[in-house]
Amino acid sequence: MSSERALISALQAYNTFTVTSAPFSDYVHLIHPGDFGSWLGMLNADQIGVPPRAPLMGLTAEVSGATLLIGDADGAILVDPGRYTPMPLQSRPPLAIVITHAHRDHFDGLSDALQSWKDVPVYLSEITRTLLTDSLQRDNANALARELSERAILVAPDATLTVGRFRMTAYDAGHCLGATAVHLEDAETGQGILIAGEFSRRKVGSVCHKIPQLSVNTLFVEAIHADDHLPTGVNGQNNVEFTSKLDAAYAQGKTIVIAAASLAEMQEVYAICALHQRRGGLPEYPLYVGNLRPVMKSALKHLERVEPWDLDVTFTNSIQEEAINILTCAFEGQTDDGHFSSAYAQDSANEDILWLYPERYSALKPEKAALYRVFTHASLCEIGEMVLVQKPANVCLYSGGCHGSVLAGFLARSGFALHDFSGAAGSFHF
Known part of the structure; x- marks a missing residue:
């Protein structure tokens, strides 16, 4: 039978880091969310290791709800065409559509996307395709289900595919069955974009993320609970x-x-x-x-x-x-x-x-x-841990109701280039 580690206080977390030099990935998710701000106040920028500003990748990110559009004049990648997608899409089709998981707010705009761009492939995991096809058929969208089946390119965990200028690698994201995080590495510069999206550090429904430390210029993470005391990073405490x-x-x-x-x-x-x-x-x-x-x-x-x-x-x-x-x-x-x-x-x-x-x-x-109440999204501390482990030059928080959250305030004070769209839509260049 598995056992869970206990939550720790701000002082315990500080001692864990300063005395034992434990990596952030070992303990940040264990900090009680109510102590997260206090713990951050004990650290300085050198201890956090905020990276220097990276060279611009020459890309623009459009953010709207759970939907992202990332690209430049030569092409873009549309991630999770959800119900909130009033985006200034280019006249040319995107290079690819990526669906991270089969929840409605991440695919409700798929019909419009497929009708607008007749030959654009859709990248998703096998489980996500199965669940999404079933959902479409239940909605009597059989033609759309067939279209998805014809265009689907299945991405397996840890597998790498080439999409335009990027090498795209998928990782298990936790959160739910079939959920995927995506790392896009610029083939020329080696700079990376990590779309962690909705992930979980703790086991949710017995699955958790398997995202390694990567080369990340810009991190995109959904900030659903980025200002809450629940969930914690320990499921036993949540339930x-x-x-x-x-x-x-x-x-x-x-x-x-x-x-x-x-x-x-x-x-x-x-x-x-x-x-x-x-x-x-x-x-x-x-x-x-x-x-x-x-x-x-x-x-x-x-x-x-x-x-x-x-x-x-x-x-x-x-x-x-x-x-x-x-x-x-x-x-x-x-x-x-x-x-x-x-x-x-x-x-x-x-x-x-x-x-x-x-x-x-x-x-x-x-x-x-x-x-x-049960919790299927990452906690404040889990999101903080993801940022501190990946150490991106840019952090984009999106698709939450917590604009100006505890986490956003910390990131801004610590020197991270922060783009906080967790309460609204917007765009930025990186």
């Missing part, structure tokens, strides 16, 4: 409130039904519940996953050698009593039958059921459901 609700329901003999709003959220909820059971919690309650389509079940096979997925997952199409049931739920206008909402409509009067609903969709919460 105490959630597992306490499970334990209380178990003590009352209640059936537990948990809504999960995405495959990534289902991964994380399942991992939390299964690991909690392995550590002695809810010992007599079976754990079920319900309403998953065959494509999703197939995708989960990629985790079968990873704890806690190394044991068979039990699937069900109905609520099992005196058990934990994890059901996908309808959200953002979806109305599929068989989801959490259908089960709730049928059994909401049953007082022996604890209904749990994700807090991020609290506006849609059924009346008798309680809210729960």
Whole structure:
């Protein structure tokens, strides 16, 4: 059974660095987010090792929500054509479209992109293609699914491909099944761009990033939690409130039904519940996953050698009593039958059921459901660790609600060239 390291204070972190000379990658994610600013205040620029300003690569980055457009007059790469893509795209097609993972805010603009540029290839991982194709087919976008299949170029972890002036290498990003981080190395100068995007240092749903230290001129990272005290970089600390609700329901003999709003959220909820059971919690309650389509079940096979997925997952199409049931739920206008909402409509009067609903969709919460929180994005400290390990000349924070965050303030004070679009769209040259 795996064990997690404990969170450390600002003073402990400072002593770890100054006394033992531990590399940033060994401990920054362990700092309590509330102490992150204090720890940074103890360090000076020499200790942090802010790199000198690198020569310009002659590129422009357009940032809008989760979408990036990076390039010059000779061509560009469009990363994650999401729902927020009112960008001044060049009249010529981009060299490539890259999709980092199969979440809607990262591909909702794919239809427009494929219709606008008839021959542009789409680079993505095999799992992302499988999940994205399934999502498109469920939306009755079969023609778009076929178009994607014809244009897809699959990128395997650690594999390198040539795209225009760049050598493109993909790395596992964590965050969710199939998620990819992308490193673009200029073939002429050797300078690199790292699109870490949505990643996780800790295991989320039992997957974490495998991004090595690279040559990075400019780092792009989504800053969803760059000003929050949760999550921390230690999952056990994040999930105490959630597992306490499970334990209380178990003590009352209640059936537990948990809504999960995405495959990534289902991964994380399942991992939390299964690991909690392995550590002695809810010992007599079976754990079920319900309403998953065959494509999703197939995708989960990629985790079968990873704890806690190394044991068979039990699937069900109905609520099992005196058990934990994890059901996908309808959200953002979806109305599929068989989801959490259908089960709730049928059994909401049953007082022996604890209904749990994700807090991020609290506006849609059924009346008798309680809210729960799990975290699938990088924490403030995990993002800080990524910056300090890669030591880029430029840092771009984007696609969060935290413009002017603790992290942004630190980066600016420490001498990093900061481009903070976490609360808005914009562009910059590098």
